[in-house]
Amino acid sequence: MxxxxxxxxxxxxxxxxxxxxxxxxxxxxxLINLILIEERVGFYEVISMFLDDTLxxxxxxxxxxxxxxxxxxxxxxxxxxxxxxxxxxxxxxxDAISSLHIxxxxxxxxxxxPEMIRHKASVETLNLLADYRxxxxxxxxxxxxxxxxxxxxxxxxxxxxxxxxxxARQEQAKIQGLLSLTRKSLIFSVILLFxxxxxxxxxxxxxxxxxxxxxxxxxxxxxxxxLEMLSNSSTDNEIVALTNAFNRMIRExxxxxxxxxxxxxxxxxxxxxxxxxxxxxxxxxxxxxxxxLTEEMDSSDPKFQQEMIEQIIDETERAKRIVRSxxxxxxxxxLKKQELNLLDLVRETFRFIRGEMPPxxxxxxxxxxxAIVYGNKNKLxxxxxxxxxxxxxxxxxxxxEEKLTLSAHTIGDHAVEISVTDTGKxxxxxxxxxxxxxxxxxxDVGKGTGLGLFVAxxxxxxxxxxxxxKSHEGTGTNFIVTLPMQGENHESKDPSSDC
Numbered sequence: 001m002x003x004x005x006x007x008x009x010x011x012x013x014x015x016x017x018x019x020x021x022x023x024x025x026x027x028x029x030x031l032i033n034l035i036l037i038e039e040r041v042g043f044y045e046v047i048s049m050f051l052d053d054t055l056x057x058x059x060x061x062x063x064x065x066x067x068x069x070x071x072x073x074x075x076x077x078x079x080x081x082x083x084x085x086x087x088x089x090x091x092x093x094x095d096a097i098s099s100l101h102i103x104x105x106x107x108x109x110x111x112x113x114p115e116m117i118r119h120k121a122s123v124e125t126l127n128l129l130a131d132y133r134x135x136x137x138x139x140x141x142x143x144x145x146x147x148x149x150x151x152x153x154x155x156x157x158x159x160x161x162x163x164x165x166x167x168a169r170q171e172q173a174k175i176q177g178l179l180s181l182t183r184k185s186l187i188f189s190v191i192l193l194f195x196x197x198x199x200x201x202x203x204x205x206x207x208x209x210x211x212x213x214x215x216x217x218x219x220x221x222x223x224x225x226x227l228e229m230l231s232n233s234s235t236d237n238e239i240v241a242l243t244n245a246f247n248r249m250i251r252e253x254x255x256x257x258x259x260x261x262x263x264x265x266x267x268x269x270x271x272x273x274x275x276x277x278x279x280x281x282x283x284x285x286x287x288x289x290x291x292x293l294t295e296e297m298d299s300s301d302p303k304f305q306q307e308m309i310e311q312i313i314d315e316t317e318r319a320k321r322i323v324r325s326x327x328x329x330x331x332x333x334x335l336k337k338q339e340l341n342l343l344d345l346v347r348e349t350f351r352f353i354r355g356e357m358p359p360x361x362x363x364x365x366x367x368x369x370x371a372i373v374y375g376n377k378n379k380l381x382x383x384x385x386x387x388x389x390x391x392x393x394x395x396x397x398x399x400x401e402e403k404l405t406l407s408a409h410t411i412g413d414h415a416v417e418i419s420v421t422d423t424g425k426x427x428x429x430x431x432x433x434x435x436x437x438x439x440x441x442x443x444d445v446g447k448g449t450g451l452g453l454f455v456a457x458x459x460x461x462x463x464x465x466x467x468x469x470k471s472h473e474g475t476g477t478n479f480i481v482t483l484p485m486q487g488e489n490h491e492s493k494d495p496s497s498d499c
Contacts, residue, residue, distance in 0.1 A: 046090050362405075426473040
């Protein structure tokens with residue numbers, strides 16, 4: 001079993017979870033900072049109102065002591081009550097322990113907590129406002145006015161102003177500190193996120209991309225013909241499984257390479273048997289004509305001698321054509337396509353297999369002389385050779401007259417349909433779906449490799465054609481091949497252009 005800890009999917013999943021949690025932590029930190037900044041800005045507005053009320057108290061206090069008007073006294077009391085109301089409504093916020101969020105205070109102001117608890121700003125400020133109001137009332141009710149009382153009132157008023165201004169400065173400092181901290185947190189988070197992303201990219205490259213690149217290079221070597229088992233330096237499950245799968249495929253290729261070589265040798269044997277049969281006929285005719293000519297050397301009939309010489313020349317040319325066809329068949333020139341006469345193509349292909357044709361099989365060719373196909377001559381000869389050999393092998397009963405029929409007809413002006421029909425034993429319905437699979441064969445062990453129909457199928461598809469099979473067990477088989485009559489970029493010629 002695979003170890004889940006060495007799975008690429010597991011590693012990548014963990015890495016992305018780590019990045020996600022880090023981003024979530026950054027977002028949470030920014031959210032907390034924004035909430036605190038919002039809280040501090042809101043409290044700063046309260047402090048501004050308290051500072052404004054304190055300044056109004058001092059202004060009316062000054063007017064009262066200058067002119068001793070009753071209106072100034074009541075205005076001063078009004079603003080004292082307004083300031084007390086602000087403190088009462090925001091008592092907790094004015095206290096040092098509540099001036100910051102409790103969690104924030106515990107985390108970052110732990111040393112200041114005892115002093116904050118001992119020194120509550122709301123209580124001190126309310127006491128000062130109460131003392132200020134009492135002294136001011138006493139001064140208003142006392143006649144004559146004493147300078148000592150006025151000095152005490154002014155002193156408390158200065159203290160109130162200093163406290164309000166201190167609140168404002170402190171709150172501004174806290175807001176600036178939070179903004180600075182948020183800015184630093186963002187910069188630090190972006191740097192960490194950049195480093196983490198770079199690390200994640202390098203990790204993915206090391207555990208996934210690099211091993212896959214190595215596999216790609218090894219597969220390119222194999223595609224160039226070097227069949228070597230793949231090595232693997234990765235311990236991740238997916239890479240190990242992929243390498244093992246490729247190695248199994250390579251082992252299969254090694255296993256079947258001998259079978260493929262045997263198939264090639266069998267094809268060569270079939271071809272050489274046909275070649276030997278074809279060359280033997282003109283050589284026999286040349287030998288016979290030469291003997292007759294030797295015996296008739298003293299004859300005075302020059303016309304007869306000329307006929308023998310012409311017959312020898314004709315048979316020699318016939319042998320040369322056979323050898324030329326073999327050379328063209330064996331020469332690999334790439335997939336060079338051209339327009340080919342189908343009847344000539346079938347005749348040349350049958351020449352290779354004529355020696356393998358049993359006497360109980362009759363060949364029937366029903367192909368119109370004008371039928372044209374577009375393709376590679378050698379490849380199409382190989383495909384037709386495999387189909388004809390397969391049909392011959394399907395009719396092994398020598399005690400029965402069998403027939404192999406090759407017919408063709410055009411489909412419009414763009415394709416030709418070719419039929420290769422035998423009267424053999426046919427194909428079972430359960431095997432129909434597998435006959436074009438490589439190495440599948442219904443022949444006895446040692447009599448077939450199962451590559452003939454597979455190769456024919458590949459060649460036909462390579463030419464943009466199709467191949468289908470119709471068969472009933474015991475009644476024969478019909479292979480229907482459709483091939484194009486012209487290339488994709490072929491331009492039809494004007495018939496009048498050759499006139």
